[in-house]
Amino acid sequence: MSAADIETPLIGGPQPVASNNDDSPLNGVTVGVVTFPGSLDDRDAVRAVRLAGGSAVQLWHGDHDLHEVDAVIIPGGFSYGDYLRAGAISRFAPLMEQIARAASGGPDALPVLGICNGFQVLTEAHLLPGSMIKNNHLHFICRDQRLRVENAETSWTSAYARDEEIVIPLKNQDGQFVADNRTLDELEGEGRVVFRYVDGNPNGSRRDIAGISNIAGNVVGLMPHPEHAVEAGFGPDSSARGEVGVRGGTDGLGIFTSVLKKLVG
Amino acid sequence: MTAETTSRKFNIDTVANAEATPGQALPWAELGLKENEYQRVEEILGRRPTGAELAMYSVMWSEHCSYKSSKVHLRQFGDKVTDAMKEHLLVGIGENAGVVDIGDGWAVTFKVESHNHPSFVEPYQGAATGVGGIVRDIISMGARPVAVMDPLRFGAIDHPDTARLVHGIVAGIGGYGNSLGLPNIGGEVVFDSVYQGNPLVNALAVGVLRHEDIRLANASGAGNRVVLFGARTGGDGIGGASVLASESFDSSKPSKRPAVQVGDPFAEKVLIECCLELFKASVVEGIQDLGAAGISCATSELASNGDGGMHVELTNVLLRDPSLTPGEILMSESQERMMAVVTPENVGAFEAIMDRWAVEYSWLGEVTGTGRLIIEWDGEKIVDVDPRTVAHEGPVYERPYSRPAWLDGVQADAFAGGQPTDLREAVLELMASPNMCSKDWVTDQYDRYVQGNTALAMPDDAGVVRVDEETGLGVAISTDANGRYSYLNPYEGARLALAEAYRNVATSGAEPLAVTDCLNFGSPEDPEVMWQFAETVRGLADACQELGVPVTGGNVSLYNQTGGVAIHPTPVVGVLGVFDDVARRTPSGWREDGQAIYLLGTTAAELDGSEWANLRGHLGGQPPALDLAAEKTLAAILVNCSRDGMIDGAHDLSEGGLAAGLSEMALRFGVGARIGLDELCERDGIDAFTALFSESQARAVVAVPRSEEVRFNDMCTARNFPTIRIGVVDTENQALDVQGYFNLPIAQLREAHEGTLPKHFG
């Protein structure tokens, strides 16, 4: 089936998949959002791309075609139920093979962001090192999480300053990032730790790691959810940038503006 | 994927066989039927039932499915609805869930249901499948589910069995709801030893649809095809409907099949998406979810709500366990299944959608014009009934009821506990108590962000979700119940539950519109319990009429008792309100320095049934007095304040009174306040302790920006509603400073408030 067929009934009326602004330099630039049958935050990722000024295209897991998108987001959820291991089965999806191919090949390769389950999928697909195991406290946890952006040079973080702090929601059961010490040292040494938890490690992740990138910086995995902090009124209660109104935090928007900036610039 | 036909030869009891062997003994008693009920089945059929028919009648006539004890009372919810109340009602009581018009062509459907007994037996799966079941009710109306809530009640917090239930149930609610991508936007957590052997796990779901998308559970149009899709049918919960949900526990009862259902949330998530695609493509004529009583319920309800009959070949059902007998297949409560009616032209389109989502399905038969529900097994007739007699004409009991003799004594026993010497300690004790403490340990295990439309969730007074992204149109929901109030006076208790939910919704800024309820009670065979039930329904129906909000649907859970001891009558009431734009929702805390803090309403010495009395181990007297006219005015004020931007924070007062209200408002954003009680005490003729701990109704605390004070006061005066300025927000001083009485640093308050659940369950 093609991407056009999978537009499912959405609440809130038809989700504009076109850019808001017809003569913006972003015209023609598209960010693909992958939908697995158990994806949950795919619509939110689409909305985030739109709020950042871009156009989103929904991609279907069973498809063999990336529809010429300029970047890809693998959103949160439970791709195929994830009872075995988060992301274990999704790795074999036809679309993942396309993504893996397009994502390798240096800094100009396809920018790919894996959020939460998407991050898990990227590790299972060996596009990123390490793995995710159950949170050290064994519970699902949903909370507003403060992070430090440690690398502001990846395709997905250039809108931030190095060492800038942000607050975005975290929500998962299997969010404990693990890797052997050699891999961890390598990640640190190459500046590939992109996000680190601050004000308390919520799940036992090694070295407080919340997000990492590949060597080229086009593939980034991030455990917390930037797409849930892009719209005032529906985000976290707090922001690292000072006072905000109720659920007014929009610190996650920079992730999406970063990639759009990279794509037009 | 095509349906593979399974054909197995059992020594099956056909209709012909039943006619030929009238004397054959059947296990009707083991299946939960009473002798008179069995006789009635024989009368209806004019012969003995077949084994399969017996299975159908027994599950469908169980208390859980037939409402046989509660029906005569529940009628009041319909009888007491005025035309004005029907204004927003698109679908009322009787369908899978009610549907309410919220404007702009949008509608919402919502309903609360119990999964109490299964959750006691297997907490994780019981709670998980409770969420799964209520979500399927919502889908079957044609809606996309958009949020869930979970009113929970457990035994004493320190009882050795409580941790098992809390851990399992909370993980189950989260495990299922989180995997479906449904934000959890509210609920309740109550601890009381009366729920020790009977925890209450109620689950509410809300869905959104366009008016034209409403689907009903009926099978019409002879020649239309009947299809079963979703998970395969296994031995799950056979006898669950009749044994688990309708009888008291008796672990010695032999069970041939597992009475426990295991949920597969991934299968349900796929089911949601594929149903929405079916609706969008207009491929189904009628649809019904499979819950209690499985295929028995779905076929008989679809057929009896339609205009003809139905013919089904049961060997077409895809099985997980090939050893199931026809009767067991009819009774199985395997989760994540749906049944639909499809016109022959749409069969191909239907199959294409199933294939796309990799959902299994099998065509079972078709709608007929005979008026009969005929079920065959490999071509042999095993069921031949009028579907109405199965689905709608079950037994109805006018169970005897009588006011308990002990009630006079209880009501005469007013709280006479002495006042605490230290109000500061008392507030700390209250805010750390099991019922008043922070529920973060629970709610942090739930996803409240998914779908990106959550405008308010825990710990605010109501959960608020946006429905229309263009306009901001949205809904607010709150669920409430106070079992202690209902124990003291079930009529008033029900009215108080409604009033609290109504007040919570209005406090968030939404206009209350409709009601759903889950009535949790002991055994209806106990006349005193039956009286509590009758009084509750009467109270709730009366109060709905007075407030002008109709009951749109709900659920009754009886037999919540262990040995001879019943739970407190616990009518969980959910109120749904509407926002023209959720951007104006009011959070339950203050934030801006210098804003004025007002108390709306009056306070009397009403400590009977209160949290404070509960902490002193006392339960007696009468619950707080209720004035629904005052509640209405208060709600109107709160909604107006939100609409006109007159307040920045609001919190209704209920359990724990002003002490809890002020503490929670300070904790919401971690901002302190200076409070003065003297004027209030003088006006209402009460002392400081009463001012802080009384649970008088129709009250709320609001934070008013300086610039709005005049307008705010004018509005309250115009409506003749008492209001009094009791303090000011103070961002400098990190404390709740009740002048002349105590100064409570917020850090200390937070430590007490947030430490309790982790201490017991962390």
Added chain:
Amino acid sequence: MPRIVVDVMPKPEILDPQGKAIAGALPRIGLTGFAGVRQGKRFELTVDGEVTAEVLEQARHAATTLLSNPVIEDVTRVEVIEEDGQ
């Protein structure tokens, strides 16, 4: 140190969503030889010292009370294993 292995499997009549998901995925990666999959748990309890009858009894007790949920699972094995053995 000696280990006691405890195997716990979902009861045959109970739905096993995990096994079902795996069974659905196998053909997608070209593995078509299997009719069904069940996923259970395997615990290894390390014994500090000798495996006495009493310790084995403790393991059996742990297996039925803590390591398995008798409502939906069966303990299919409680056994001492050799170092590196199975």
Added chain:
Amino acid sequence: MPRIVVDVMPKPEILDPQGKAIAGALPRIGLTGFAGVRQGKRFELTVDGEVTAEVLEQARHAATTLLSNPVIEDVTRVEVIEEDGQ
């Protein structure tokens, strides 16, 4: 039908939060004979027909690619089991 069992255990150097939680809970129910607990997974693959070398190879392939993640887990066994055996 014959079954192939696949055992997967967390790598020794990887922290096993579930095993750790169980190890902590055992003494609380009076079981003090254990020095540590690891929790892994046990899969039973039902074979529709005879277990040929090819099917066994398929199971091995499934074990290392799908059923385990080599970064955190080891496949400790892939073996045909007798009916009702272990």
